[in-house]
Amino acid sequence: MAEEVKLFGMWASSYNLRIELALKLKGMPYEYIEEDLSNKSNVLLQLNSVHEKIPVLVHNGKPIMESLVILEYIDETWKNNPLLPQDPYERATARFWAKFIDEKIQPTARNVNLAEGKEQEEAVEECCQQLKRLENELKGKSFFGSDTVGYLDIAALVIAFWFEVVREVVGLELVTEERFPILCKWIGKLQNIDAVNECAAVNECRPPKEEHFNNIRTRFEAAKADSK
Structure with missing residues (x-):
């Protein structure tokens, strides 16, 4: 079964860039959903009800929040081209x-x-x-x-x-x-x-x-x- 990867972000956010780059370095296809931070979608507010912020990565229906946490999740989920050192x-x-x-x-x-x-x-x-x-x-x-x-x-x-x-x-x-x-x-x-x-x-x-x-x-x- 194909993996479903979605990224809710905002084009000018440095936190959003982190996740886009990590996915590209892993060669992982994803659907990008642009958010208007002055009028956040109900979907975003439901996915990240704690902070109500981007970026949010949704992998097979499961949301992951906070850019540094998402980076580690990406690295642990897709093992090719490791981002974190092995030591x-x-x-x-x-x-x-x-x-x-x-x-x-x-x-x-x-x-x-x-x-x-x-x-x-x-x-x-x-x-x-x-x-x-x-x-x-x-x-x-x-x-x-x-x-x-x-x-x-x-x-x-x-x-x-x-x-x-x-x-x-x-x-x-x-x-x-x-x-x-x-x-x-x-x-x-x-x-x-x-x-x-x-x-x-x-x-x-x-x-x-x-x-x-x-x-x-x-x-x-x-x-x-x-x-x-």
Whole structure:
């Protein structure tokens, strides 16, 4: 019997991109259902009644929520092209840094974008310290997954693509060659289709730049207004 795989997501979400890329790297066909987050469907609200958020992966009728949880489910369900390292210590380390990205780097980066004056300077310093810690995990490797795109690379895509768009909206650049040469080299490899086969899948999932810019700008302006 053919497997039924559906993904409820939103095209501009970095969390959604994680799941699309993981499925593509596994070669797993899926049906994509776009959600309007300002008017969420009853189906989404039923599937994820706890958080009422995307992404939601539905595999043979069973919903799985939260992007990092979904990534692990995908890796455990379809064994080809493993995303997580096989070594238990390396697996634990990858999970730690993925959580660090979601719970530390992303909230701090949001503070950078919304703060002003001295508060913004302090947030920039804190975010740079966090990014430098993450960058240390890349030393001596092409990708966080060593020679191929893996679990932590997928979790860190927000830094590779969303930070770039936010920089254009806000006018503040965090990830520069001078500050983070290793991270910038990693970003370049992700964007270079010829560098590794996985990069073609990465760029297939990447949101259209102009539409993404407009989406981020609208969200940024709304968040700024709410913070006043």
